[in-house]
Amino acid sequence: xxxxxxxxxxxxxxxxxxxxxxxxxxxxxxxxxxxxxxxxxxxxxxxxxxxxxxxxxxxxxxxxxxxxxxxxxxxxxxxxxxxxxxxxxxxxxxxxxxxxxxxxxxxxxxxxxxxxxxxxxxxxxxxxxxxxxxxxxxxxxxxxxxxxxxxxxxxxxxxxxxxxx
Numbered sequence: 001x002x003x004x005x006x007x008x009x010x011x012x013x014x015x016x017x018x019x020x021x022x023x024x025x026x027x028x029x030x031x032x033x034x035x036x037x038x039x040x041x042x043x044x045x046x047x048x049x050x051x052x053x054x055x056x057x058x059x060x061x062x063x064x065x066x067x068x069x070x071x072x073x074x075x076x077x078x079x080x081x082x083x084x085x086x087x088x089x090x091x092x093x094x095x096x097x098x099x100x101x102x103x104x105x106x107x108x109x110x111x112x113x114x115x116x117x118x119x120x121x122x123x124x125x126x127x128x129x130x131x132x133x134x135x136x137x138x139x140x141x142x143x144x145x146x147x148x149x150x151x152x153x154x155x156x157x158x159x160x161x162x163x164x165x
Contacts, residue, residue, distance in 0.1 A: 016052065030062075033070065047103075057116070065103040065122065072108050075116035075134065080106060082122045109144070118153075129159070 008026045009015075016034035021027075025038055029046025032038065036050055039058035044050065048062050051070035056062070058076050065082040068074070082103050090100040104122035108114065112126045115134030126132060130142045133149025133156070142148050147156045 012046075022058075039076075051110070065105040066108070067105065068108045069110040069112075069128075071111045073113040074108075075114055075118065077117045078114050079119045080122075081120065082106070084122060112142075115149075131159070 007021060007023065009021070010028035012029050013027045014031040016032060016036065018035050019032050020037045022038065022040045024041050026043040030044045030048040030050065032044070032050045033052035033054065035052055036054040036056070038044070038056050039060070041059045042056055044062045045064045047064045049067045050056070051068055051072065053070060054068055054072045054074070056074045060074055060076065060078045061080060062068070063080050063082045066080045083101050084104055087096060090096050106120060106122055107125045109126060109128040109130070111129045112131070114120065114126065114132045115136065117134055118132050118136045118138065120126070120138045124138055124141050126138065126142045127144035127146060129145040131147045132138055132142065132153060133147065135151070136149050136153040137151040138148065139152040142153070145159050147159055148154060149156055
């Protein structure tokens, strides 16, 4: 269900059933699974795969190379990064093209939650049921059913599957 006319959704986007997309969203070359919800001011780039029943809150940026599995929560203003060595220009001083950098994939596993304003560096896996605290910077893999927080994010404790959040 599209709730507003202020959207930019390219024809190559695959949208599942009963997906809610709010205003001022930019989607191109991505897949969004059934029953997901995409908040206002979200950009999702080419090659991104979003699972079923995922909630992505406002002002979030999900770049190429990110795969988010089913039932994941992404808080407000979460930023994903896909380049370990970002540069504006190549060694010749020309603006970079797709040939000048390597997209490093990131995986967010089923039922994980990422708090508002977290930054997720490329090449990490956030484990099943894991929780990333608000404002954290994730630089390494997060084990399944673990709470991490801080800059850089560090393990606070393990949680039990089904434990109230």
